[in-house]
Structures are given as structure tokens and as C-alpha cells.
Amino acid sequence: MYAQLVKSEGLKSREEMSPQEQAFQDRVDKGEKIEPKDWMPEGYRKTLVRQIGQHAHSEIVGQLPEGNWITRAPTLERKAILLAKVQDEAGHGLYLYSAAETLGVSRDELLDKLHSGKMKYSSIFNYPTLNWADIGAVGWLVDGAAIMNQVPLQRTSYGPYSRAMIRICKEESFHQRQGYAIMMKMAQGTPDQKNMAQDALNRFWFPSLMMFGPSDKDSVHSAQSMAWKIKINTNDELRQKFVNETVPQAKYLGLTVPDEKLEWNEEKQGYDFSEPDWSEFFEVIKGNGPCNRERMDARVKAWEDGEWFRDGLNAYADKAADRRKAASVAAE
């Protein structure tokens, strides 16, 4: 997902917990929200910081592949919709960095970790957007996959994270709809447009499946996160749900999902499908995806080029505070 490989703790049994930890777990089990001033296990705080931070970074790095087409959007309306969509993603970043701040870590610290490569963002944003239908595919598949994960996270145990998710989810459905609307136009358009749509689906299908993270049997750290309600569903559950919902949408578009093994399984009432190439996933996470370099360079450049701007605003704020102080002293 937007937080795919979040390092977490091993699951603690009830006997291993201190009385304080037991009381905490009871609150979580009862569905109470944990608020910033409440006591929380250090592992809970650390895991949340990693997860929320990774999610926030994904929102802002995620601006780049779509931002790539803003100046080339084919109509004024498409340009306006795309601008509004990418602007929303920046807003999501803002909500999430603020949620992380309630856990005692500043936005600047998190950005520093992103820029130095110590923190990750979702693997999906390391894939390029090569034709206009990619903008449709990103909204449809990438925002679609994000929704799968974020809807249950509205019920997450940490109050500020849950509230950020509620705000974000409201906007995500618009994101997916605008993406699907683009795909519809392309799939029903000229032969060239239809080719672009199919090409976009071919390239984004498996990377979208990877967004949910490795298979449950390989993700050792989810048990504790699930007990803490930081993670609500397993990776495989969400992936299956995504495939079940997306395949009929692709059929409706008249497009072919690029998986020969894809087949309806009556017994499980879901599709059987091929696993993505996990070696590719781990390469992308390591930095070897098609656009890792460009994405990081763009973020670092924006930050470094913006330094004088931020310093200028800070210097002015300091001067203004001094002037106010001097004025109030003079008035006394």
C-alpha cells in the first residue's frame, strides 16, 4: 500500500505485556481511539511514525507521475480536474505529516529521512506515466488500490491518523472516478486511444497489485500491527478484494487484464490471479525502479531550491515578532 513494508515489532502475548500494556491493548480491543496525550507503547508510536510517514511521503512523491501530464492535459477541463486532483494529494501529505507531528516527529525530520533515503514511499510511484491514458490508469488503479486500504484505516486505533483517513477517503473517490472517466473516454475513443488505454493497463496492472505489499506468508510483521489496529486487513485480503472489484471494471472498458491465469473461482467467489513478480518489487524498493532516481532528484531539488524561500519567510517572521515586541515595550 502507500505504506508497504513497514517494519514493526513481533507480536507480544498477553503474558509478556506489562499491566500498562495490557490496559492499552484493552482500550484498542474495545475500539477506543488512542489520542496523542495518552500513554502508548514505544513500539506502537514508532510503528505509527513509520507508517504515517511512509504514507505522507507517498502522497507527495505521488504528485510527480501525474504532475508530469498537467501541462499536456488534452482539454481545459481535464487540466483543471488533474490540477485539483494532484493538489488534493499534496493536501493529503499535509494532513498526514500533521498526524505524524502529534507523535513527536516534525515534518522537516521526516522529509530529511525521505531525502536521505532512510524512509520509503510506495513503489508504485517509481513507474513512469508515458501516455495520457496512464493518468486514467493511475486514478483508476492506484487511487483505487489506495481506497481499498484507506477505507478500513478510517477505523484505525490512533485518533489523528483515523481522522486524517476520513478526510482523505472523501477525496479519494473523486480521484478514482476521474481516472475511470479518462479510461472510459480512451477505451471508447479512436483506435490510437484504445491502444493507449490497453498499454496503460498492461504496465500498471502488476505494479498496482504490488501496492498491497508482499504476500501474507512473507510479511512477518503484520501480526502486532493488526493487534494494535494500525493495520486492519492482511495484504492478501486487500489484494483479492481489489482484483475482484477491478476485473469487471476492466471488462466494462473492453480492456484485457494482462494475466493469462486470471479466472473466476466459483468456490471462493473471487478471481484466481497471478502473483506479481516479487523480485521486481524488491528491486524497485531497493531503488532500481524505472523512476526512483528521477522522483528522488525532483523532491530533493524542490527542497534545496526552496531553502532560500523558506529562510526568507522565517527571517521575516522573526523580524516581525521583534518589531511587535519593540512596539509593545515602547507602548508601556
Place this chain on the structure above:
Amino acid sequence: MPDVETTVDVAANDPIMTDAALRPAFFEWLCRLGDNALILGHRTSEWCGHGPVLEEDIALANTALDLIGHTQMWLGLAGELEGEGRDADTLAYLRDAMKFRNILLVELPKGDMAVTMMREFLFDAYHHLLLTWLSSNSSSPRVAEIAAKAVKEVSYHLDRASDIVVRLGDGTAESHRRMQDALELLWPYTGEMFKADEVDERLSDAGVAPDLAQLRGAWETKVRDILEEATLTMPDPAGYAHLGGKQGRHTEHLGFILAEMQFLQRAYPGASW
């Protein structure tokens, strides 16, 4: 319910729209408004995802979004007035550079944030005066209606740009220097805003648009006040002015903007998006 006549009688609604003698100049003038918004919106949108701080990224995208909305209204009206079946998209995506009527100022590269924000300030100060006049004085109700919608957003853009100019001008030595450099780079392109040609004069005579020379005084006052607060030095208002954009003689930059912006419409003619 009795039958009501629902078709709007354009002539009764806005006699200016049906003045055949005025039409060519009116069309040109509407394209100037639409193209300024379109090209400045394009330049502003280039920041999306690359802003110096998240809040700024969001604000710039928001400004670009407003300007694209204004483009749709102005070019939409231009197409309607022309009556040859061109809509806002046709005008934006299928005219070549020599048919574009924006002033040169808005097509210059976005530069650093100093250039971007100084340009926005200099343009907004003019844009705000123009739209304010149009919304309350234009003899064309259609023009007044669009201006009234746009002026609310531009008023916010102007406040924000003014505030940033003041803060960066009076920030660090570096931010001050960058703002002064930006001001000097852009200044020679501000004269075009107030240099009336025959089109401006015809529209002003018809009461559709203001006398540009009369806006200039108020613009200079606003700009002088803000620059003074920003501790920046205002260049000579009577200095050299680069002209030509309003008549379709552009800088080399516009062709590249259009090559990018119009790519899909040009590569796949007739497709619907």
C-alpha cells in the same frame, strides 16, 4: 406551469454581443483576457509537485486552477461571440502562437519562486484593477458577469502575492536580492499592460473596457506601496517597455509552451478526451 420562453435572447440580454461592427475587436480583446489567464495558469501549474514547501505547492496549484477556470469563461465567450463553432478548447489548443493575444509578461519562464511570485504580484495588481472595473462598469453584461466571478479569486491571489513579496523582500539578504533581481527582470514587461492599441480603444469607446491609461495610476500606487514595504526599489515606470504580445508577436518561449500544451490535440486530431 404556462409555457415560458426559455431561449435567452442574446441581443436583449447583451446588445454588445450582437454589435457586428465591434465584433472583430471584441473577439481580439476577449482572447487577450483568456490567453493571459491560460498562459499564466500554465506557467503556474509547472510548479505542481515542485514547490518549496507543501503549503506553497497547494497555493500555486490553486492559483493555476482558478486561472484555467477564467480561461474557460473568457475563451468560451470569445468563441460564442465569433459564432464559428470554436469553443474554449478549440481556441486554446488549435491556435498557433501568432494567434495568441497574451501579454509577453505571462509567457516568460517561471524562473525561481522570486520570479514566479513577483510576476504574479505585478500581474495580479493589474488584473485585479481591470476585473474590478469590468465587474461594475462594463457595458457588456456578459463581460461584467465573468469579471465578477473572477475578481473574487484574483483578489485573493493579489493578497497572497503581495504578502509574499513583502516577506521575501524584507526577509534574508538572499531573498531580498532575488526579489530585486526578479523585479528588474520583469519590469520592462509591465508596460504592455497599459499600452492601449486600436482594439483597446474601440472597446473602451464602447464602454466594454476601461481606458488602460487610467488604470495605470492606481496600479503604480499599489505596486509602489507594496515594494516599499518589501524594502525593494521600484524601477522607473517610464522605462523601456517590451510590446507585441497583444498583437501576436511573442517571445520564443510561447512556441514551446504551445508545443507542450497542444501536443495531444495536434497529434490525434478529432479525438475526444
